[in-house]
Amino acid sequence: MRSEPARPSPDHHPSGRRFASHPLIEVAALVKRYGPKTAVDGLDLVARPGVTAVLGPNGAGKTTTVETCEGYRKPDSGTVRVLGLDPVRQAAELRPRIGVMLQSGGVYSGARAEEMLRHVAKLHAHPLDVDALIERLGLGSCGRTSYRRLSGGQQQRLALAMAVVGRPELVFLDEPTAGLDPQARRATWDLVRDLRADGVSVILTTHHMDEAEQLADDVAIIDGGRVIAQGSPEELCKGGAENTLRFTGRPGLDIASLLKALPADCTAAELTPGGYRVVGKVDPQLLATVTSWCAQHGVMPDRISVERHTLEDVFLELTGKELRS
């Protein structure tokens, strides 16, 4: 299936010049309260075309922020612009251009999977080929099954299909792979990559850090109703956190001597008998220093490994390790 050449319209620009006049999403000083509880507390966020992951602990305000962008909630104060539009006052104009995947539900319990997807397609002017989409997401076997009899993973994939079938410019995916098996998760990731390649922007909320690392061009970490860090996964992993080098050797090596050889800001320890860990700025120079120290001391460093900081480390560092209610 190939798309027809782009027709000139205010909604659609030739590839590469899409959204040239404004960012995808602009949130400024957003405040949203529920009774005495402040869910979003002066949040600023700019999302650019591509895939943006929104991360945060439970109760951080990410769902409220995303639902405000989708037009479900009215800000108490601050401004929200999505594709340059006000999601509440210009909802009629915005809704055909976005696709929404809710975390759960959204389908008549008696509706069949295929029936519901065809229905959503009918609400749009130029929907995707429903059969191809069903095939793509592996929903073919459950097309005649009513929604309440679908497995959790099938319900998730149907919700995803419903979000993209209208050929939107921007798709909101709320925890799209929660509870999916590895194959279905992979299929969802592949679809997100294909969407991105075809110029569809994605706002993704997730608890899976590897998902954000794999898919996102940009990551925004929200906590306490504000964005506390934003950048590409690489940028976020580079900053602040240090990296780790591990190796095994004979037990009881002279740590003090190793420390003398290492740069001043490094630490070294024997964590388990024969299991050593060096923490610091791990670069080729440091690796060479450790291996040559081992050579001098007649140590064969077994299982030597460099562990880079993952997004999860950064996330826990920024948001704390205690459990949230």
Added chain:
Amino acid sequence: MTVGTYTPKPGAAPLPHMIAAQAALETKMLLRNGEQLLLTVVIPTLLLVLFSSVDIVDTGKGEAVDFLAPGVLALAVMSTAFTGQAIATGFERRYGVLKRLASSPLPRWGLMAAKTASVLVTEVLQVVLLTVIAFALGWSPHGNPAAVVLLLVVGTAAFSGLGLLMAGTLKAEATLAAANLVFLLLLVGGGVIVPLEKFGSAGERILGLLPISALSDGLRDVLQHGAGMPWGDLGVLAAWAVVGLAAAGRFFRWE
């Protein structure tokens, strides 16, 4: 799928198409639901057949079916516009269907228009079925069909307002229980199968202000007694319609 499959090409379908598609889906969901069919088809049909052929309730002078058919038609309207719609909409709210549709190109008023169309289609099917059965039981209706249609339409508006008010404010389970309870109470106390005179003159005056009594009484005036437009009953129904729809519009919560 190849490159370019997902290239954005957004747009809403034409509004009449969206509303027609939504109405068709809502009607399908209703007709597929066994509990709903019990309420909208089986119970009215059973009541009509049972009480017409077996002399359980004293329905006054004349053929029992001439008294019962208008009451059962009123009951059919209530079962679809009020009970059925309240329960279905309550669960749609609970399961996020209303929320999901709210972010689709279909505007909210379009969804409401589709729901109304679906209720009306169902009522047409009910009226056809019940009319055929009533004729088979020897029914001889009188009066002006236009008056009957007007009563049915205003009655539908009154019951829809009350049903949506309930669905949009109570929890789905509470709506399920309350809508069935109200259905049962109004079935007995609303002049459907039991004449209101049985409740004494004070009871008759108070119960006569209920929407179900106004609808069954109005339909009976026309169909059984050949009266002209029953303005009093129509006024009661119109008042319920205005109050119910205004309250639903004001208090309905979408999630």
